[in-house]
Amino acid sequence: MNNFWFGIFPYIALSIFVVGHIWRYRHDKFGWGTHTSQLLEHRWLGLGSPLLHLGVLLVVLGHGLGLLIPASWTEAIGLSESAYHVLAVASGTVAGLLLAAGLVILVLRRVVFRARLRLVTSRSDYVLFPLLVLAVGFGLGATLAWNVFGAGFDYRETMSVWFRSVFVGAPQIELMAAVPWAYQVHAISGFLVFAVWPFTRLVHVWSIPLEYFVRPFVVYRRKRLPATVSSHE
Amino acid sequence: MKILAQVAMVMNLDKCIGCNTCSVTCKQTWTNRDGIEYAWFNNVESKPGIGFPKAWEDQSQWRGGWKLDAHGRLTLVAGSKLGRFLGLPAPRHLPGLEDYGEPTTYDWDTLLSAPAGTDMPVARPLDALSGQPRPITWGVNWEDSLAGSPQFANLDPNLRAISQQVSEAIDQTFLFHLPRICNHCLNPACVASCPSGAMFKRQADGIVLVDQNACRGWRLCVKGCPYKKTYINHRSGKAEKCTFCFPRIEEGLPTVCAETCSGRMRYIGLVLYDLDRVEAAASIRDPKQLLAAQRLVFADPNDPEVVANALANGVAEDWLEAARRSPVWALINRFQVALPLHPEFRTLPMVWYIPPLSPVLDATAAFGGDNTEADDVARTVAQLRIPMEYLAQLFTGGDVSAVAGVLMKLSAMRTHMRNVTVKHEVDEPLLAAVKTTAADLEALYRLLAIAKPADRFVIPLAHNEDARRLAGWQSGCALDQAGGPGMSHRPTMAVSS
Ligand code: SF4
Ligand code: SF4
Numbered sequence: 001m002n003n004f005w006f007g008i009f010p011y012i013a014l015s016i017f018v019v020g021h022i023w024r025y026r027h028d029k030f031g032w033g034t035h036t037s038q039l040l041e042h043r044w045l046g047l048g049s050p051l052l053h054l055g056v057l058l059v060v061l062g063h064g065l066g067l068l069i070p071a072s073w074t075e076a077i078g079l080s081e082s083a084y085h086v087l088a089v090a091s092g093t094v095a096g097l098l099l100a101a102g103l104v105i106l107v108l109r110r111v112v113f114r115a116r117l118r119l120v121t122s123r124s125d126y127v128l129f130p131l132l133v134l135a136v137g138f139g140l141g142a143t144l145a146w147n148v149f150g151a152g153f154d155y156r157e158t159m160s161v162w163f164r165s166v167f168v169g170a171p172q173i174e175l176m177a178a179v180p181w182a183y184q185v186h187a188i189s190g191f192l193v194f195a196v197w198p199f200t201r202l203v204h205v206w207s208i209p210l211e212y213f214v215r216p217f218v219v220y221r222r223k224r225l226p227a228t229v230s231s232h233e
Numbered sequence: 234m235k236i237l238a239q240v241a242m243v244m245n246l247d248k249c250i251g252c253n254t255c256s257v258t259c260k261q262t263w264t265n266r267d268g269i270e271y272a273w274f275n276n277v278e279s280k281p282g283i284g285f286p287k288a289w290e291d292q293s294q295w296r297g298g299w300k301l302d303a304h305g306r307l308t309l310v311a312g313s314k315l316g317r318f319l320g321l322p323a324p325r326h327l328p329g330l331e332d333y334g335e336p337t338t339y340d341w342d343t344l345l346s347a348p349a350g351t352d353m354p355v356a357r358p359l360d361a362l363s364g365q366p367r368p369i370t371w372g373v374n375w376e377d378s379l380a381g382s383p384q385f386a387n388l389d390p391n392l393r394a395i396s397q398q399v400s401e402a403i404d405q406t407f408l409f410h411l412p413r414i415c416n417h418c419l420n421p422a423c424v425a426s427c428p429s430g431a432m433f434k435r436q437a438d439g440i441v442l443v444d445q446n447a448c449r450g451w452r453l454c455v456k457g458c459p460y461k462k463t464y465i466n467h468r469s470g471k472a473e474k475c476t477f478c479f480p481r482i483e484e485g486l487p488t489v490c491a492e493t494c495s496g497r498m499r500y501i502g503l504v505l506y507d508l509d510r511v512e513a514a515a516s517i518r519d520p521k522q523l524l525a526a527q528r529l530v531f532a533d534p535n536d537p538e539v540v541a542n543a544l545a546n547g548v549a550e551d552w553l554e555a556a557r558r559s560p561v562w563a564l565i566n567r568f569q570v571a572l573p574l575h576p577e578f579r580t581l582p583m584v585w586y587i588p589p590l591s592p593v594l595d596a597t598a599a600f601g602g603d604n605t606e607a608d609d610v611a612r613t614v615a616q617l618r619i620p621m622e623y624l625a626q627l628f629t630g631g632d633v634s635a636v637a638g639v640l641m642k643l644s645a646m647r648t649h650m651r652n653v654t655v656k657h658e659v660d661e662p663l664l665a666a667v668k669t670t671a672a673d674l675e676a677l678y679r680l681l682a683i684a685k686p687a688d689r690f691v692i693p694l695a696h697n698e699d700a701r702r703l704a705g706w707q708s709g710c711a712l713d714q715a716g717g718p719g720m721s722h723r724p725t726m727a728v729s730s
Contacts, residue, residue: 115363209428222436
């Protein structure tokens with residue numbers, strides 16, 4: 001079991017992630033976007049969406065730190081293991097709660113206003129929303145159960161090392177055996193999200209409009225590319 | 234100097250009868266699809282009134298258009314780039330369906346399935362999205378011809394700006410119709426707002442479009458446009474707007490709204506403009522100076538320097554010829570009777586309006602005046618039913634004298650034509666009073682009263698060699714894809730994967 005879920009499945013998920021994106025971008029530019037439903041319901045969205053996005057931003061940053069930066073590095077800059085642990089668990093819990101609150105509001109919104117929103121809730125949403133609930137729920141739940149109220153679990157010596165090992169092509173599956181089951185489910189559901197990503201509205205993440213900050217205000221297009229002349233900044 | 238060409242429109246409000254033929258034919262052509270059913274690329278409002286969507290002119294509520302910052306530089310009313318970027322998860326100040334009018338259908342089935350009886354069965358209104366019964370309380374043109382004016386008329390942002398109340402008494406109030414489409418602005422706030430760069434202005438003819446393949450549904454264009462003329466398709470989650478019927482324009486045909494206008498009040502033609510003057514003209518601080526500044530952005534197609542520059546920028550000879558014959562150029566710059574809608578939004582709209590004059594002649598008679606006298610022309614326009622201050626709010630950034638000038642010229646044109654047809658004489662003091670010539674007034678008369686389609690619509694063909702490519706890079710054929718804007722019958726569920 002562990003061999004599959006922690007040795008093979010991550011590669012399946014990542015392959016789908018990469019190939020799926022290429023396929024989607026080439027074949028469905030029209031469907032590539034946020035699929036906003038703000039016009040149909042804007043009050044709950046106005047609360048839930050900012051919470052969710054802020055939460056995601058913080059959680060992604062936290063995962064980046066926790067998963068990608070080895071414990072030895074943080075110690076090298078003088079941050080003791082226990083201090084790191086307190087910081088990470090505290091900020092992670094806050095971020096996770098923001099994210100969970102936003103997600104709950106947005107999921108409830110789809111239920112409460114289903115008479116209207118079912119029109120814009122696609123099949124991919126029916127897959128994506130439960131998966132997100134699963135991943136966020138187990139991530140937050142595991143943190144609360146083991147690290148806030150429980151005896152503590154040092155994921156940086158096990159999960160993080162395994163996660164990095166996946167990306168260098170030599171997954172250290174044995175490290176995951178000692179990981180509490182809730183963290184295991186969290187890891188698997190996380191890779192599931194990667195697997196469905198290209199087929200959902202999540203693709204809008206890759207369209208974060210950073211170029212807006214450097215381009216001129218008014219865009220002109222003409223017949224022969226290059227397409228832009230600027231009227232003013 | 235960088236001279237480019239723009240397809241522009243003038244609407245003669247005196248001839249609009251408020252029939253909404255334009256709205257209906259536009260809807261049949263462009264927006265009779267699920268998701269965009271609530272939108273009206275062309276709508277006709279009754280003034281005074283709050284319009285569509287509700288109170289769209291009130292930028293303290295909707296935050297559309299441009300303003301000048303402390304250093305006199307143009308910025309979007311909607312806020313800084315960073316502020317709007319951070320607000321992307323749920324932009325504020327966006328109209329909801331309740332501001333446009335909820336999509337509605339009717340319980341038609343009842344009409345057919347009701348058992349035989351003595352009462353006429355009634356088809357009740359249903360929310361088209363949920364299928365639930367819902368009474369209709371607002372929609373486009375809800376205030377048609379002052380309907381509900383006790384409730385709405387005094388909420389008109391233009392009236393509030395001049396702190397004037399309109400009388401509810403029907404014989405004391407005023408009414409005119411204001412048809413609105415996207416203005417295909419020279420300084421489009423929608424384009425400037427679009428984070429994805431999906432909105433653009435076509436360099437060849439100035440038409441402003443949304444690239445459906447590049448739009449990501451951030452909806453900031455809706456907020457940015459002070460005229461509220463971009464709309465989110467709530468099925469596809471992408472922005473759509475008036476296209477100035479570009480497939481027709483490229484073939485030399487007028488837009489659908491203009492072609493079908495029963496009042497024949499629309500004019501379409503080219504104007505040449507100087508791209509290098511756009512920013513400066515939009516940045517004049519005093520709103521009352523904006524009209525003059527915006528007029529100066531247009532370039533004279535008879536000026537050899539302008540022609541040479543235009544040719545160098547790829548404007549073709551036949552387009553320059555069309556620009557010289559353009560009724561729009563004539564009405565805006567030669568006769569100076571057309572005015573931009575809300576120049577103080579600073580987008581430099583390319584749909585201009587000839588303000589309504591009609592009640593004036595009756596009013597003069599009522600005051601016992603003789604409107605064939607030069608002095609009376611000036612007195613008359615001051616006694617219009619429609620307060621000039623009101624028209625000034627709409628068309629000149631508050632400059633009443635500019636409105637008065639236009640109304641006097643229109644009034645003088647009528648007087649002059651009566652003089653020459655009835656009395657066979659020319660009243661020179663009258664011509665002097667409005668600083669024009671008999672030939673000019675007669676040309677204006679022909680353009681406003683007689684002009685045939687060939688005179689009202691002077692539209693050069695898009696260069697054929699370019700047409701294929703124009704279509705190609707615009708957006709591809711949306712009909713090709715499930716959920717594309719061309720698909721009217723879609724599965725209930727949006728397929729985004
Ligand atoms: S009216 Fe002007 S700002 Fe509004 S959508 Fe049209 S071009 Fe853009
Ligand atoms: S069709 Fe012409 S006359 Fe009728 S409402 Fe439209 S613009 Fe006015």
